[in-house]
Amino acid sequence: MIDKLSIDDVPENLKGVACAIGIDAFRNLIKCAGGTSLYLPSIRCISKPVRDRLIRESFCGDYREMALRFGISEVSVRKIVSKKS
Structure with missing residues (x-):
C-alpha cells in the first residue's frame, strides 16, 4: 500500500x-x-564536525585567520586543532 x-x-x-x-x-x-519519534539535528549541530575537520585540515599555524574565517574564537580554534579526530 x-x-x-x-x-x-x-x-x-x-x-x-x-x-x-x-x-x-x-x-x-x-x-x-514510521511510528517512531525521530529527532533531526539542526544544521548547526550536524555541521559542527564538518567545520572542525575543515579547520584541522586547513590549519597552517594562524589561529586568528582560522577564527575569522570560520566565525569562532581563537580559543575555540585552539581546542579544535588540539583534538585528535
Missing part, C-alpha cells in the same frame, strides 16, 4: 518533508522509521 502513496496522500504537516526529500525517499523513511 505504501508504494501507492502520492504527495496528495501525505498529511499537510509532513508535505514539506515529502517535497524536500522526494516521495520515494519519504516512503522509505516511513518504512524504516
Whole structure:
C-alpha cells in the first residue's frame, strides 16, 4: 500500500518533508522509521564536525585567520586543532 502513496496522500504537516526529500525517499523513511519519534539535528549541530575537520585540515599555524574565517574564537580554534579526530 505504501508504494501507492502520492504527495496528495501525505498529511499537510509532513508535505514539506515529502517535497524536500522526494516521495520515494519519504516512503522509505516511513518504512524504516514510521511510528517512531525521530529527532533531526539542526544544521548547526550536524555541521559542527564538518567545520572542525575543515579547520584541522586547513590549519597552517594562524589561529586568528582560522577564527575569522570560520566565525569562532581563537580559543575555540585552539581546542579544535588540539583534538585528535
